[in-house]
Amino acid sequence: MDQQTALEKVTAIIKPYAKNLAPLEEGNLDARILEDLGVNSARLVDIILAFEDEFGISIDDETADKVRTINDAVRVVSSQA
């Protein structure tokens, strides 16, 4: 899957969980999901599971723990999808 498509889908999945949408709207790929977007850590798990469902992939706990920024998320899903 190309990076642009992955980015669009990742952004769409994260958006409902984000308390601060500005970094998403600015397209800041280095924005940290927890700190900058204000996503609750438990909801980050929901986001990872939504990635699995949307992209038909399986993300192990160790990889999930490394997803900290939007860029990390795009990298993980595009490498496995």
Next chain:
Amino acid sequence: MGHRDRLELFLQRAVAWVFTPASYYLAWFWMRFVRGYRISGLRAFRDELRRKLGSHRGPLLVCPNHLTAIDSVLLVWALGSGLHYFQNDRDFVWNLPERRNLGEGLPLRVACYLCKCIPVLRQGPPEVTARTMSKIRHLLAGGHRVMIFPEGTRSRSGRVDTQEFAYGAGRLVQEVPGTRVLCVYLRGLNQEACSDLPRRGETFHLGFDVLEPTSPNKGLRGSRDISRRIVERLASLEEEWFATHHPTRQ
């Protein structure tokens, strides 16, 4: 888990055990006589809990609802006497307070250390979280009791939050084989919503159940399933509590 962490836990356990009579009965005196709290049916609760746990001496995750800042202290009181904890130190639950809530004050930090607290950093760096989880797994695997609030924070609505809960409890159940979950619903008769302290003279009533939750799923999905089961059981204990003690407020 590294040798240093093992040694730290061993030392904390030993020091906490030595101070158990002092820390337990000081807290008990403050709750019972300074604040005037009472736990209704305490002896029956302890007897029933002993009966339900039977000969289980393995890992036990205590998962209560969360309404006040002293819920964990009240539950330590509810779950055993000072003498029992002195004779069975694994039964004195380890608590996991948010590090930021402890502040910088030395007295509170010392009290937390003696009361078997392991400060956790919510939404902290993954390596810090991994180290904390490793300590908790080590304790559970050693047959200790660990208390974790499955809701993650005090309920702002005053009711068990079955939507915005955390998944740490489910993860621990998955990662430590044989872990049982003690769901406890504790609430004072006058407790409307969350607060720092319950009202003076408050009487608390308890409801509980012992679960062995499982999930056909592994990993994060399994953690979520198990955490959901725990929170849903707490919500049903809440319904039973209101039906029994406050039928008009259901």
